[in-house]
Amino acid sequence: MEITDEILIDLYKRMVRVRLFEEEAGRLAESARLPGFLHLYVGEEAVASGVCGALESQDQITSTHRGHGHLLAKGGDFNRMMAELMGKSTGYCNGKGGSMHICDLDLAMLGANGIVGAGVPISVGAAYANKLTNNGLISVAFFGDGATNIGAFHEAANMAAALSLPMLFVCENNEYAEYSPRHKTMAITDVIERAAAYGFPGAIVDGMDCVAVFEAASLAIEKIRNGEGPMMLECKTYRFYDHVGVKGTASNYRTDEEVEEMRKRDPLVVHETRLIDSGVMDAESIQAIKDGIQKEVEMSVEFAENSPFPELEDMLLDVYTNGESS
Amino acid sequence: MSSDNIFEGANEASSDEANSAERKLGYGAAVVETLAQIMREDESVFVAGEDVGAHGGVFGYFRGLQPEFGEDRVVDTPIAEQAIIGLGIGSAVQGLRPVVDLMFMDFICVAMDQIVNQAAKLKYMFGGGAKLPLTITTAGGAGLSAAAQHSQSLEAMLCHVPGLKVVMPSDAYEVKGLLTSCVREDNPTVFIINKRKLADTCHVPEELFEIPLGEGHIVREGSDVTVVAIGRMVDEAKVAAEKLSNEGIDCELINPRTVQPLDIDLMVESVSKTGHLVIVHEAVRFGGIGAEIAAQIQEQAFDYLDAPIERVAAPFSPIPFSPVLEKQYIPDAERIVAGIKNLF
Ligand SMILES: Cc1ncc(C[n+]2csc(CCOP(=O)(O)OP(=O)(O)O)c2C)c(N)n1
Ligand SMILES: [Mg+2]
Numbered sequence: 145m146e147i148t149d150e151i152l153i154d155l156y157k158r159m160v161r162v163r164l165f166e167e168e169a170g171r172l173a174e175s176a177r178l179p180g181f182l183h184l185y186v187g188e189e190a191v192a193s194g195v196c197g198a199l200e201s202q203d204q205i206t207s208t209h210r211g212h213g214h215l216l217a218k219g220g221d222f223n224r225m226m227a228e229l230m231g232k233s234t235g236y237c238n239g240k241g242g243s244m245h246i247c248d249l250d251l252a253m254l255g256a257n258g259i260v261g262a263g264v265p266i267s268v269g270a271a272y273a274n275k276l277t278n279n280g281l282i283s284v285a286f287f288g289d290g291a292t293n294i295g296a297f298h299e300a301a302n303m304a305a306a307l308s309l310p311m312l313f314v315c316e317n318n319e320y321a322e323y324s325p326r327h328k329t330m331a332i333t334d335v336i337e338r339a340a341a342y343g344f345p346g347a348i349v350d351g352m353d354c355v356a357v358f359e360a361a362s363l364a365i366e367k368i369r370n371g372e373g374p375m376m377l378e379c380k381t382y383r384f385y386d387h388v389g390v391k392g393t394a395s396n397y398r399t400d401e402e403v404e405e406m407r408k409r410d411p412l413v414v415h416e417t418r419l420i421d422s423g424v425m426d427a428e429s430i431q432a433i434k435d436g437i438q439k440e441v442e443m444s445v446e447f448a449e450n451s452p453f454p455e456l457e458d459m460l461l462d463v464y465t466n467g468e469s470s
Numbered sequence: 471m472s473s474d475n476i477f478e479g480a481n482e483a484s485s486d487e488a489n490s491a492e493r494k495l496g497y498g499a500a501v502v503e504t505l506a507q508i509m510r511e512d513e514s515v516f517v518a519g520e521d522v523g524a525h526g527g528v529f530g531y532f533r534g535l536q537p538e539f540g541e542d543r544v545v546d547t548p549i550a551e552q553a554i555i556g557l558g559i560g561s562a563v564q565g566l567r568p569v570v571d572l573m574f575m576d577f578i579c580v581a582m583d584q585i586v587n588q589a590a591k592l593k594y595m596f597g598g599g600a601k602l603p604l605t606i607t608t609a610g611g612a613g614l615s616a617a618a619q620h621s622q623s624l625e626a627m628l629c630h631v632p633g634l635k636v637v638m639p640s641d642a643y644e645v646k647g648l649l650t651s652c653v654r655e656d657n658p659t660v661f662i663i664n665k666r667k668l669a670d671t672c673h674v675p676e677e678l679f680e681i682p683l684g685e686g687h688i689v690r691e692g693s694d695v696t697v698v699a700i701g702r703m704v705d706e707a708k709v710a711a712e713k714l715s716n717e718g719i720d721c722e723l724i725n726p727r728t729v730q731p732l733d734i735d736l737m738v739e740s741v742s743k744t745g746h747l748v749i750v751h752e753a754v755r756f757g758g759i760g761a762e763i764a765a766q767i768q769e770q771a772f773d774y775l776d777a778p779i780e781r782v783a784a785p786f787s788p789i790p791f792s793p794v795l796e797k798q799y800i801p802d803a804e805r806i807v808a809g810i811k812n813l814f
Contacts, residue, residue: 179791179792179793180615181614181616231615231791231793231794231795232792233792237791239792240618240788240791240792241791242617242792244617244619244620245617245618257619258576259576259577259580261549290549293550294548294550294551295552295580321548321549322521323521323524323525323528324524324525324548328546329549330548453793454792454794456794456798459799460785460787463786463787463788
């Protein structure tokens with residue numbers, strides 16, 4: 145397929161939006177201005193951006209505990225994101241969900257998730273609705289390498305295949321689940337082997353390159369939309385910061401050298417080099433994009449800080465549809 | 471904020487005090503000390519769970535076990551809650567004494583079949599044949615802005631299931647005594663660690679000791695009202711009791727320590743003296759342990775009650791993320807004071 149300049153620039157903007165938002169969130173967390181657990185997506189931007197760049201706006205996605213990138217790459221709003229991270233009433237979940245539960249139903253983003261693997265079966269349901277209503281949409285489940293060890297993933301994969309559902313499985317293989325290296329928790333070499341086990345095809349993709357992800361996703365999505373059933377991408381990627389928050393942890397589950405080595409493959413730098421080398425953009429226009437987005441991020445901090453907290457009366461609101469509880 | 475630095479110090483024994491009679495130990499540190507001592511004396515004990523080995527647990531309360539006992543006795547598992555409980559059940563039936571960890575209490579839901587339909591019932595269904603010396607450790611409780619899926623207090627769900635014992639230590643001393651009993655117990659136990667208590671210290675004996683499962687403890691004697699507080703709520707109730715003593719209300723504070731089995735006799739005895747009962751827990755009020763206690767007290771001590779039984783508990787909603795809402799959600803000393811005053 146042809147990758148137009150427009151697509152290249154679009155993918156870049158998506159990644160920058162994620163990166164600059166996440167860096168800001170990390171700084172705020174470091175200075176104790178954000179409550180709760182923060183799982184940053186820095187380093188993995190090419191995956192969400194490449195996949196979301198290939199989707200129609202109403203294709204559904206489900207996400208993980210590391211969900212900011214998925215929502216932002218799908219077009220999420222900085223203000224509502226930042227306000228949610230601060231627990232403000234103007235946030236995506238009115239301050240009730242926080243980082244692990246951000247969602248935007250208008251963007252067909254069916255939620256980050258605090259339970260590892262739990263989004264995958266939900267994507268099966270969305271895919272089933274797509275099939276039953278013949279709406280032409282597909283659903284995408286993002287999940288980590290570690291999530292493929294849990295039963296929910298396996299039940300979902302088998303069901304999606306058995307019912308031949310329009311669903312794309314996107315594994316973000318960053319080689320760790322929290323502090324456990326992947327080779328200690330599974331005996332296979334590549335996660336993609338698990339797709340074959342359930343009878344659907346998949347591909348391994350360089351998850352540090354947004355164009356590689358975009359191309360693979362576009363190809364898969366076309367087939368899925370044509371009714372060929374589910375497919376899976378295993379995007380080999382890496383998180384630059386810690387499992388939670390920014391700083392290193394007490395245990396040496398990975399070396400500084402390893403992180404440095406992977407940082408050389410920073411997906412933003414990889415793509416910037418391509419944009420410049422191919423003459424699509426020059427350094428100045430790249431900087432202009434970054435400056436513009438950074439400004440939006442800073443405005444979102446201001447917006448969030450100036451927003452009110454939820455009212456105490458709202459505690460019991462939305463436990464059920466239409467009303468309050470006993 | 472990261473789960474690593476919130477709990478800094480959670481794992482440190484104060485070594486200069488280590489040999490004195492008043493040796494103090496942290497709540498989290500008591501978990502690891504107890505497990506290490508039991509593992510030294512009993513080779514059939516092993517620990518398994520997500521990141522419990524090389525990392526020492528996300529809350530740090532398994533730190534040091536793997537270096538001492540090796541990877542076979544301190545097992546880093548895949549993310550697989552059902553299989554983690556199954557690992558415990560199967561190996562317990564085979565005569566081992568597993569301690570398996572579900573990182574957050576919320577994750578018991580992922581493993582509910584193995585806990586409720588398997589672990590709890592095997593002995594009974596097999597006509598008494600199987601012995602199941604299985605301990606499940608898990609971190610419960612709110613207060614860290616960890617939101618709806620990482621903060622719950624689900625003990626009432628577990629207590630409803632015949633075959634499980636459910637243990638909720640309120641301080642480091644109880645962590646040591648109750649955990650020792652759980653691991654030595656031949657029935658499946660769920661040991662609920664309160665994640666906001668980890669760094670709190672108190673006096674803890676050096677050597678292993680057992681606190682019997684099913685025996686409550688009178689934390690403070692009093693004559694006007696019986697306050698039954700569960701888990702971390704004991705701390706809040708202590709503050710409330712002090713405050714009320716200045717106002718002329720004398721609270722008797724009971725800590726059940728285990729919620730299944732429940733030491734109802736101790737409560738009946740107390741209520742027959744005070745005539746008033748307030749029950750405090752962090753879990754939602756509807757269907758919480760307080761409902762069971764209230765029912766049993768009216769069955770056994772109705773004639774002694776001078777007022778309706780009061781419950782101070784969480785409202786009927788998932789746990790909200792926003793710190794302002796969460797603070798309002800979790801019962802605290804102030805609300806306990808208000809609850810007690812309702813009776814007078
Ligand atoms: C059912 C369940 N078990 C355990 C956890 C704790 N936990 C949160 S993230 C995580 C690791 C997930 O690893 P992976 O799926 O590879 O995603 P990554 O964090 O690497 O993006 C774990 C064990 C959880 N949230 N839910
Ligand atoms: Mg991972």
